[in-house]
Amino acid sequence: MAMMAMTIRNSASRRTMMSRPIFGSRSMSSWWKNVEPAPKDPILGVTEAFLADPSPDKVNVGVGAYRDDNGKPVVLDCVREAERRIAGTSFMEYLPMGGSVKMVEETLKLAYGDNSQFIKDKRIAAVQSLSGTGACRLFADFQKRFCPASQIYIPVPTWSNHHNIWRDAQVPQKTYHYYHPETKGLDFKGLMDDVKNAPEGSFFLLHACAHNPTGVDPTEEQWREISQLFKAKKHFAFFDMAYQGFASGDPARDAKSIRIFLEDGHHIGISQSYAKNMGLYGQRVGCLSVLCEDEKQAVTVKSQLQQLARPMYSNPPLHGAQIVSTILGDPELKSLWLKEVKIMADRIIGMRTTLRDSLEKLGSPLSWEHIGMFCYSGLTPEQVDRLTSEYHIYMTRNGRISMAGVTTGNVGYLANAIHEVTKSS
Amino acid sequence: MASSMLSLGSTSLLPREINKDKLKLGPSGSNPFLRTKSLSRVTMSVSVKPSRFEGITMAPPDPILGVSEAFKADTNELKLNLGVGAYRTEELQPYVLNVVKKAENLMLERGDNKEYLPIEGLAAFNKATAELLFGAGHPVIKEQKVATIQGLSGTGSLRLAAALIERYFPGAKVLISAPTWGNHKNIFNDAKVPWSEYRYYDPKTIGLDFEGMIEDIKEAPEGSFILLHGCAHNPTGIDPTPEQWVKIADVVQEKNHIPFFDVAYQGFASGSLDEDAASVRLFAERGMEFFVAQSYSKNLGLYAERIGAINVVCSSADAATRVKSQLKRIARPMYSNPPVHGARIVANVVGDATMFGEWKAEMEMMAGRIKTVRQRLYDSLVSKDKSGKDWSFILKQIGMFSFTGLNKAQSDNMTNKWHVYMTKDGRISLAGLSMAKCEYLADAIIDSCHNVS
Numbered sequence: 001m002a003m004m005a006m007t008i009r010n011s012a013s014r015r016t017m018m019s020r021p022i023f024g025s026r027s028m029s030s031w032w033k034n035v036e037p038a039p040k041d042p043i044l045g046v047t048e049a050f051l052a053d054p055s056p057d058k059v060n061v062g063v064g065a066y067r068d069d070n071g072k073p074v075v076l077d078c079v080r081e082a083e084r085r086i087a088g089t090s091f092m093e094y095l096p097m098g099g100s101v102k103m104v105e106e107t108l109k110l111a112y113g114d115n116s117q118f119i120k121d122k123r124i125a126a127v128q129s130l131s132g133t134g135a136c137r138l139f140a141d142f143q144k145r146f147c148p149a150s151q152i153y154i155p156v157p158t159w160s161n162h163h164n165i166w167r168d169a170q171v172p173q174k175t176y177h178y179y180h181p182e183t184k185g186l187d188f189k190g191l192m193d194d195v196k197n198a199p200e201g202s203f204f205l206l207h208a209c210a211h212n213p214t215g216v217d218p219t220e221e222q223w224r225e226i227s228q229l230f231k232a233k234k235h236f237a238f239f240d241m242a243y244q245g246f247a248s249g250d251p252a253r254d255a256k257s258i259r260i261f262l263e264d265g266h267h268i269g270i271s272q273s274y275a276k277n278m279g280l281y282g283q284r285v286g287c288l289s290v291l292c293e294d295e296k297q298a299v300t301v302k303s304q305l306q307q308l309a310r311p312m313y314s315n316p317p318l319h320g321a322q323i324v325s326t327i328l329g330d331p332e333l334k335s336l337w338l339k340e341v342k343i344m345a346d347r348i349i350g351m352r353t354t355l356r357d358s359l360e361k362l363g364s365p366l367s368w369e370h371i372g373m374f375c376y377s378g379l380t381p382e383q384v385d386r387l388t389s390e391y392h393i394y395m396t397r398n399g400r401i402s403m404a405g406v407t408t409g410n411v412g413y414l415a416n417a418i419h420e421v422t423k424s425s
Numbered sequence: 426m427a428s429s430m431l432s433l434g435s436t437s438l439l440p441r442e443i444n445k446d447k448l449k450l451g452p453s454g455s456n457p458f459l460r461t462k463s464l465s466r467v468t469m470s471v472s473v474k475p476s477r478f479e480g481i482t483m484a485p486p487d488p489i490l491g492v493s494e495a496f497k498a499d500t501n502e503l504k505l506n507l508g509v510g511a512y513r514t515e516e517l518q519p520y521v522l523n524v525v526k527k528a529e530n531l532m533l534e535r536g537d538n539k540e541y542l543p544i545e546g547l548a549a550f551n552k553a554t555a556e557l558l559f560g561a562g563h564p565v566i567k568e569q570k571v572a573t574i575q576g577l578s579g580t581g582s583l584r585l586a587a588a589l590i591e592r593y594f595p596g597a598k599v600l601i602s603a604p605t606w607g608n609h610k611n612i613f614n615d616a617k618v619p620w621s622e623y624r625y626y627d628p629k630t631i632g633l634d635f636e637g638m639i640e641d642i643k644e645a646p647e648g649s650f651i652l653l654h655g656c657a658h659n660p661t662g663i664d665p666t667p668e669q670w671v672k673i674a675d676v677v678q679e680k681n682h683i684p685f686f687d688v689a690y691q692g693f694a695s696g697s698l699d700e701d702a703a704s705v706r707l708f709a710e711r712g713m714e715f716f717v718a719q720s721y722s723k724n725l726g727l728y729a730e731r732i733g734a735i736n737v738v739c740s741s742a743d744a745a746t747r748v749k750s751q752l753k754r755i756a757r758p759m760y761s762n763p764p765v766h767g768a769r770i771v772a773n774v775v776g777d778a779t780m781f782g783e784w785k786a787e788m789e790m791m792a793g794r795i796k797t798v799r800q801r802l803y804d805s806l807v808s809k810d811k812s813g814k815d816w817s818f819i820l821k822q823i824g825m826f827s828f829t830g831l832n833k834a835q836s837d838n839m840t841n842k843w844h845v846y847m848t849k850d851g852r853i854s855l856a857g858l859s860m861a862k863c864e865y866l867a868d869a870i871i872d873s874c875h876n877v878s
Contacts (some may be wrong), residue, residue: 282763283766300482310490
């Protein structure tokens with residue numbers, strides 16, 4: 001992709017250096033001749049293809065958006081109630097560049113703990129962001145601006161957009177071992193070796209819980225070891241937490257990796273998203289936080305984060321933030337939310353179990369030890385293509401299955417199809 | 426803003442290098458900076474190792490958004506906020522349009538879901554916004570020559586276009602008016618697109634330096650991007666006349682430049698959506714390829730919902746398809762897909778004949794209030810000022826803002842002595858002015874103009 005962009009750049013600059021076409025021809029040719037069609041996004045393109053498919057049997061296990069057991073999108077009750085309270089009555093004045101203060105406060109409590117000393121000491125620089133993507137992008141731009149010689153270590157595999165984000169921020173990327181295809185589990189040794197071999201003070205991207213796309217997470221004990229090694233190497237840990245509450249059903253438990261790092265004294269960065277756990281996908285609500293030395297530094301860092309946001313979008317959107325503050329600021333609504341998150345997580349865990357049981361009954365050799373919305377099926381791109389063309393089952397070509405798209409209605413069909421395309425391999 | 430960005434870049438030293446001296450580790454690895462804090466149950470050792478971010482300095486307050494913050498902190502009763510361009514009622518209250526409340530209630534009743542929008546945004550919104558701009562049934566729309574992507578209001582839409590320019594026109598320059606909205610420079614700086622200024626504001630006449638503008642556009646290297654304000658120029662309020670727009674289009678075409686319109690006030694300037702789109706439509710008539718960034722912050726009062734669009738008019742449907750795909754590629758690593766709420770509101774309002782009519786009426790009302798207050802300010806100045814100074818420039822200006830002609834020191838006087846908050850370039854937002862306060866403001870302006878240099 002980088003090569004293609006380079007070619008386009010070179011040909012465009014050659015074009016500008018040549019003599020310009022005369023005015024008469026301008027009206028017939030286009031400025032945009034050198035613009036090639038961009039490749040379809042590997043994740044969002046799947047849903048496009050799914051929507052276009054007329055088959056009644058079609059199944060979408062592509063994008064990670066939660067579906068109920070009827071395969072329908074869900075708007076949480078707590079969200080509906082919050083919207084009722086705010087509809088038609090709210091002002092629409094610009095939020096500050098850093099976003100809704102109330103929403104950020106509540107969001108930090110989720111990640112750092114309700115009684116976090118860091119929050120009390122005001123040591124966290126935090127801004128409302130455009131969901132997880134926006135938080136990662138702001139951090140990547142911030143890293144580029146203030147640690148220009150740094151690189152980012154990204155796990156293999158990871159959410160594909162991570163690569164786009166750090167690339168567009170012009171931060172060079174390196175990878176570290178994560179997924180072990182043979183065991184379909186964590187390549188812990190490979191991971192630790194890469195952490196050890198990275199130059200001191202490197203930046204690492206970690207998935208706090210429910211690794212996307214594999215669904216494979218380190219155990220608590222492994223997280224502790226990772227944290228100790230990070231300490232020895234003075235690495236910077238940046239956590240992408242897109243599934244808090246969604247992985248185990250318990251937000252505190254899902255934040256364990258972060259809490260371990262905080263206990264061990266790391267100054268970390270965190271991207272948080274409400275897309276999945278509050279079902280606010282399209283509202284684009286999230287938060288970027290950076291734990292600093294002291295309050296003064298937190299104020300300074302926050303000012304610089306705002307400086308990066310201003311020429312990108314000026315200030316973040318209000319509606320989603322209002323929903324979040326309304327819910328988290330009201331004990332009853334918050335408790336309703338926690339219940340609903342657990343229901344979603346439980347349904348997914350239940351579906352995962354059912355899918356595994358169905359596959360085992362069919363005699364499939366695949367194993368299903370994973371957690372969260374996704375799992376890496378181990379299917380090859382060719383097998384995925386067969387699933388789509390023969391069975392109208394849509395997923396990303398890396399074999400990632402979004403469990404949220406599995407229902408009691410389609411789990412049998414799905415298991416059967418997977419078994420059919422994999423039994424000979 | 427540009428200069429502050431440059432200085433920031435030079436202070437970003439590798440933090441590790443600065444702090445090597447500060448970190449003194451004891452032989453057993455114990456850290457003399459170690460502090461122990463007791464939390465609820467866990468005693469944590471917080472190692473105060475030197476931060477990587479040691480070298481980071483405080484960013485300057487935003488020159489526009491910072492004004493509101495200063496205003497909030499002021500306890501004086503007479504204070505007046507003429508800083509940020511957000512519409513206020515006569516009672517100086519923020520205003521949520523009735524038609525917006527209606528749309529929101531409709532959306533709530535319908536129980537719309539909150540799924541991700543596609544990267545390019547809500548299709549119904551994209552259709553509506555292009556039609557509002559060019560007119561439904563316009564050839565560029567019928568022939569599918571416009572690539573339209575929902576963006577994060579005006580700022581986000583400008584940024585997408587800037588990134589496209591950087592990627593496909595490396596080295597090409599953007600010309601921006603002197604002066605222009607403060608954030609334009611930030612956007613092009615952060616997108617790494619070089620820019621320079623064309624003359625625009627003439628302080629002597631407090632009007633348009635048209636000859637200077639044409640000269641500078643002619644001088645620019647062929648194929649430059651020319652940033653034009655579609656209507657209601659921000660910050661001056663000074664727009665070219667229809668005849669002047671024709672000449673601008675001539676010289677832009679002659680030099681093979683690419684026009685880049687920022688349309689943040691359609692409907693808000695004159696009160697008429699069509700009238701305010703005249704400049705853009707003129708260029709479309711010419712068959713030119715160009716950019717248009719739109720915002721619904723002001724005209725639908727949707728400030729906080731960040732709703733706007735970037736439109737790229739191309740000479741063919743094929744080019745438009747390709748351009749759209751590349752705009753998506755820029756948006757994905759920025760925010761993945763845009764926020765749905767504001768887009769739905771716009772689509773609902775424009776898509777329903779009754780609500781659309783109501784919107785037009787509310788917009789006329791807002792634009793009308795501003796015109797009335799503008800007249801009242803002029804009348805107050807003329808009756809109070811005995812110096813014979815010609816204040817008619819105030820009536821010639823259009824839109825939310827007025828360039829008063831006050832310099833920085835005079836603007837400071839407005840704030841320090843009169844508690845009138847405005848930006849240092851002499852811009853006042855008439856949207857924040859009530860009839861009741863016109864006389865007070867006139868006094869302040871007259872004092873600052875004549876007694877401060």
